[in-house]
Amino acid sequence: MRNPVRLLLGNPVVLKELRGRMRGPRAFIVLTGFLALVGGFAILLYLGMNAASRTNTGQVDGGEIGRTLFAGVIGIELFLVTFIAPAFTAGTISGERERQTYDLLRTTLLPESQLVMGKLFSALAYVFLLLLAAIPMQSLSFILGGTDLPDLFISFVILMTTAIFLGTVGIYFSARIKRTLPASISTYGVALGIVIGTILLFFILTVVTAPLLDRSGNVQASRTTEWIILIGRGALICLNPITTLWVSIDALVEQQSLWAFEYTFQGGSQGATSTVTLPSPWLVFTVLYLVISALFFMFTTRRIRQIDEQ
Amino acid sequence: MTDEPNPVSSENPTVEALIENIDHPKPDLSSLEVDREDYVIETIHLHKRYGKLHAVNDLNLRVPRGSVFGFVGPNGAGKTSTMRILTTLMLPSSGEAKVSGFSVLTQPREVRRSIGYMPDFFGVYDDMKVWEYLDFFAACYEIPESERPGLINDLLELVDLKHRRDDMVDKLSRGMKQRLCLARTLAHDPEVLILDEPASGLDPRARIEIRSLLVELAKMGKTIFFSSHILADVAEICTDIGIIEAGQMVAQGPIDEMRRQLLPHRQIVITLLGRVDEAKEKLMQVKGVQEILDLKDEAGRKRIQVNFNGEDAGISELLTALTSSGIPVTNFAEQTQDLEAVFMRATKGIVT
Structure with a gap:
């Protein structure tokens, strides 16, 4: 079996795409724009928080500013990745059709999986570069306190997983739909679905289950109902990168646990509390989206392998 | 024609x-x-x-x-x-x-x-x-x-x-x-x-x-x-x-x-200084000649086209028939029929 790293680096599509992407001023401009946006946002957030802290208490809470700055920078990065990953991938296969190079590629000996992997890897490599370049910006929060290396680790994993997922979705639609514009619209539809749609569903679930909650938000129902609500909420949290990050870091701060957290059943009508250990949302998020990404990768390869019926 | x-x-x-x-x-x-x-x-x-x-x-x-x-x-x-x-x-x-x-x-x-x-x-x-x-x-x-x-x-x-x-x-x-x-x-x-x-x-x-x-x-x-x-x-x-x-x-x-x-006959264009009718008569006697057509004069010279069905030896006989009778020939050439003629003959103009 061939070394996968060697296979990846020897993939002609990777070399061609990276060469094309890094040639000329475009790559430099996108990187500069990305860092300018993240940096500008971080400065505004810092100034705002600093002013707000002084006004309220007369003292500056460095930890609070650090945490907010960290969350803000990750938030804007997530927002940008949500836009950039589809933009880099939704036109990869359809663009080959539009440039009329698709038939040329299809009559070579290049395996479909290498074509898809090459396109995906080269797009993600650039997203990885953007995220890597923004790490110093995230690390500013270390000076102020309130965050630690595990926070940085979790956030980076969530950002990369989001990029991989949206990247594979983009390539899938690009192979499925022949033109780039509808492929991009479909990919952004999925991106909005996971970023905004899941939050809307979470609110709907909260409203629907409101009669079952007491004033503190604890569930006042049978253990089964509480399980159902927990799974429903948990699923929606783990589907959304923002809530995943939020709850994972919250669990890390509250329970000092990177991999798992404890949930206490309130007892409800039974009146007895009990505790269960659940995997941290970032872990579920990462596994779930990487599995879905692998499926999308497989579907894309299968779609390209199909010889046109027409 | x-x-x-x-x-x-x-x-x-x-x-x-x-x-x-x-x-x-x-x-x-x-x-x-x-x-x-x-x-x-x-x-x-x-x-x-x-x-x-x-x-x-x-x-x-x-x-x-x-x-x-x-x-x-x-x-x-x-x-x-x-x-x-x-x-x-x-x-x-x-x-x-x-x-x-x-x-x-x-x-x-x-x-x-x-x-x-x-x-x-x-x-x-x-x-x-x-x-x-x-x-x-x-x-x-x-x-x-x-x-x-x-x-x-x-x-x-x-x-x-x-x-x-x-x-x-x-x-x-x-x-x-x-x-x-x-x-x-x-x-x-x-x-x-x-x-x-x-x-x-x-x-x-x-x-x-x-x-x-x-x-x-x-x-x-x-x-x-x-x-x-x-x-x-x-x-x-x-x-x-x-x-x-x-x-x-x-x-x-x-x-x-x-x-x-697809193009069963060969075309030979002959340019003559005169005696066209006599030339036509002699040529018609050669085996394989199907028809002889008059073409437009070129620089005052008479031209005819012979539609001929036969091998190269037959074409040689055409020239011999003219020269042996002393008919003045200034040009004798077989026309290469282009592929368009073959194409037009083979196709009927049907488009799916």
Whole structure:
């Protein structure tokens, strides 16, 4: 079996795409724009928080500013990745059709999986570069306190997983739909679905289950109902990168646990509390989206392998 | 009957025809070794339907190994559909197609290894240099990295683009792009080249260059299967032709044989200083003469056209009949009937 790293680096599509992407001023401009946006946002957030802290208490809470700055920078990065990953991938296969190079590629000996992997890897490599370049910006929060290396680790994993997922979705639609514009619209539809749609569903679930909650938000129902609500909420949290990050870091701060957290059943009508250990949302998020990404990768390869019926 | 059947030798030839005649002698195809017992491309009862449209209808195509095969037909005749099936880009509705003995249905990878395909458009990667373009496709054909620089140089030399090695692809002229595209098809040294309208949209010089290249490649042992609307190209460089109409093969075979089959009589134009009636009488006595037509006078000289059905010896007899009677002949030449006449005779103008 061939070394996968060697296979990846020897993939002609990777070399061609990276060469094309890094040639000329475009790559430099996108990187500069990305860092300018993240940096500008971080400065505004810092100034705002600093002013707000002084006004309220007369003292500056460095930890609070650090945490907010960290969350803000990750938030804007997530927002940008949500836009950039589809933009880099939704036109990869359809663009080959539009440039009329698709038939040329299809009559070579290049395996479909290498074509898809090459396109995906080269797009993600650039997203990885953007995220890597923004790490110093995230690390500013270390000076102020309130965050630690595990926070940085979790956030980076969530950002990369989001990029991989949206990247594979983009390539899938690009192979499925022949033109780039509808492929991009479909990919952004999925991106909005996971970023905004899941939050809307979470609110709907909260409203629907409101009669079952007491004033503190604890569930006042049978253990089964509480399980159902927990799974429903948990699923929606783990589907959304923002809530995943939020709850994972919250669990890390509250329970000092990177991999798992404890949930206490309130007892409800039974009146007895009990505790269960659940995997941290970032872990579920990462596994779930990487599995879905692998499926999308497989579907894309299968779609390209199909010889046109027409 | 038209006065001047051959457009290239007409009194007002097109600029294109003039350039071709001045610059470019007809290529010599005699050295090509065509094996008519071995078909490198073969389709058997091939059908392709798009809904109600029957684009390819029971097509039985046979391309001999080593031939330069011109695939001609009107627009919508099914040429591109056939080529897309042969290049594994499209599935047939029914029937079988084989390239180098491999089935396009069950052995597409082997088919791809044995063909070099050039579509009727040039797919541009506008952010690549000429050598990078060839390097990329050579890598796609699994050519080892160590062999690629030498291969790229050889290919660029073959298509006369060595001096443009480091230029961006989108800076090349259309003719150069077409030559580069042809170089790309050769990267993996395929047995067969399948070219869809290789000279389409090119200026006369670029067309000549492409034609010369194709002949060179044929001399290197490649079988060349190409479609074209330009019958002059087909007539000049093809050893064999296939005429497709409404998805069906209406005629195929060696080009000279096709001419003989589809155009049964030969035309000899004779220019005389006088005694026309006597000349006609003498000529009518030669076996094989079907009819004699009067043509327009040229610079005061009388001209006649003899439609003749026979071998070369019979043509010689025509000249002997005139000279032995002392009839003054200033010009005696057999007219090469162009492929357009063959094409018009074979097709009925049906478009699917």
